[in-house]
Amino acid sequence: MGNSVRVLSTLALKGAVARLAAAYQAASGVAIDADFAPTLALLERLRGGEGSDLVILTRQGLDEMIGEGRVARESAVDLARSYVGVAVKAGAAHPDIATEAALRAALLGARAVAYSRLGASGILFAQLIERLGIVEAINARAVIIPSGFTAEKLVSGEADLAIQQISELKQIEGIEVVGPIPLDLQTPAVFSAGRMAASQRAAAADHLLRYLSSADVAPVLRETGLEP
DSSP, X not given: OOSEEEEEEOGGGHHHHHHHHHHHHHHHSOEEEEXXXXXXXXXXXXXXXXXXXXXXXXXXXXXXXXXXXXXXXXXXXXXXXXXXXXXEETTSOOOOOSSHHHHHXXXXXXXXXXXXXXXXXXXXXXXXXXXXXXXXXXXXXXEEESSSOTTHHHHTTSOSEEEEEHHHHTTSTTEEEEEXXXXXXXXXXXXXXXXXXXXXXXXXXXXXXXXXXXXXXXXXHHHTTOBO
8 A cells, every 4th residue: 555554463453453543544644554463473474574564462572573673672662451351142141250260160161162372362271271270171172263253153153152352352243241361360461562673664653653552542442442
């Protein structure tokens, strides 16, 4: 695209960026040309030489890109915090997940649990079921997707519970977010943005970075399941 900023973003920010794109283009005259994938997949693409003006990754992923000289250190900014949550199909009963014991019982009581192999939520959930001592029981009937949105498996009827970042769960119609996994069982993921060092549109990328980290954007982040 001609007058645009190329953005590679983690899936967790897809809802927010999609909501903001039209308003940003109307105000600035610059379009957001965005592509979304899990952070691990984006890191692989960036290391493979794919070009971008701006990236939105987990803080850990962004720090790796800064360390490799791919992202300008001075441009880095934290945008949002996100928690991993549990969802059910719209209209289904909401299980009790308020405590470790309740969550364990809810997971064991589900016909199938959908989670992602890639991304912060999938890594957290794999560690969590190991901690709870239910790896074999859950994985024997889990629906594990390589990437994408786990809540789609609720709509299709393949799973009773879906686990993912709340901001990712909320991007699928026909589901309801039960709530976050107990906060003492998880560390929130921090999503951060930075300008690619090789960007040919540095000024436009920096302008978009300032917008995404501004107070004006905070309400949209909250509505899409993120904490500014």
